[in-house]
Amino acid sequence: MILVLDVGNTNIVLGVYDNKELIANWRLSTYSKKTADEYGIEVIQLFLQNKLDPSDVEGVIISSVVPNIMYSLEHMVKKYFEVEPIIVGPGVKTGINIKYDNPKEVGADRIVNAVAVHEIYKRASIIIDFGTATTFCALTFNGDYLGGTISPGIKISSEALFERAAKLPRVELTKPQTLICKTTVSSMQSGIIYGYAGLVNYIVNKMKKEMMDLGEKEPFVVATGGLAKLIAEEAKSIDKIDSDLTLEGLRIIYEKNKEQGF
Structure with a gap:
């Protein structure tokens, strides 16, 4: 084990x-x-x-x-x-090429996710990780990690709204039935969930265009993280939810380095 x-x-x-x-x-x-x-x-x-x-x-x-x-x-x-x-860090074999200006700046979790997607899906991809921050990573068919985008996580955004607006309560992150809501709580839920879905769709579409301009086929969009399923219900740009993506990437990296006698 x-x-x-x-x-x-x-x-x-x-x-x-x-x-x-x-x-x-x-x-x-x-x-x-x-x-x-x-x-x-x-x-x-x-x-x-x-x-x-x-x-x-x-x-x-x-x-x-x-x-x-x-x-x-x-x-x-x-x-x-x-x-x-x-x-996971410098010197560990991953099988991907990091094209960041300074590769040491790339978070280990983003590298691990990219390794998993490259090994499992074997195609140009955009990887979205819904964590404390939400990260969007661009990966080519050949395994070049091009970089990406980092935005505040859903929970961070929700907490900031509660903490900085005196009359707004802390709300549960659930999707309301309609976009136009008739209570403060459901209005906040609508803005957070549907607004974040819009953010995801916009960034994905822009990243797809930039990657296809570089000669890649239309990227496959994989999402992971605790709130991926909630957002994917509205963000139709997401093709696949893989909740175990990071764990699988760690297993793959372990095997690569075990074989090399790390």
């Missing part, structure tokens, strides 16, 4: 693979002040609750956009799983 960890600003998503099969996955809150032991106890407990033996883990790979949590996580892996984790 291998353990994969995707560390985001809000959550840590963990997955356990038996060969190529994802047999368990969990979500923990990202909290940089937790110690290696605190994370270790949590993760081991998750294994035991799912009747998995932690000693069967032969490898671990981590991608992270939160640098100050890595000391605890790396030491947790070494202490509780007795393996040296692979950290």
Whole structure:
């Protein structure tokens, strides 16, 4: 078995693979002040609750956009799983070519998603990740990561509206039945959900044009992240929702580097 960890600003998503099969996955809150032991106890407990033996883990790979949590996580892996984790970053083989002006600026999660899409879908693609921020990434058929766009995440936008407008309440992120609403709560939900769908469609259409101007065929649009399904119901530019995309990318990178004796 291998353990994969995707560390985001809000959550840590963990997955356990038996060969190529994802047999368990969990979500923990990202909290940089937790110690290696605190994370270790949590993760081991998750294994035991799912009747998995932690000693069967032969490898671990981590991608992270939160640098100050890595000391605890790396030491947790070494202490509780007795393996040296692979950290996605410079020197790790991915199979894609990063065309950013400074490749080190690209978030590890964006690289991992691009690897998964390149290996699974094998076509020019636009990858949308609905996380704390929403990222749009352009990937060519040949595996060139061209760059992309970063916008505030849906929850960030919603919280900003609540915090900065005195009379507006915090609302649940659900889609109202109509665009024209008759209550403050449903009006806010309408603006957030339908407005964000419009943002997605506009950016995707513009990115498609730029990529096709470079000679690519019309890109395939893959979305991932917790709110992907909610937005995809209205953003018709999204072709596919792949909720396990990042975990699958981590597994693929692990295999590439295992073969090379990383």
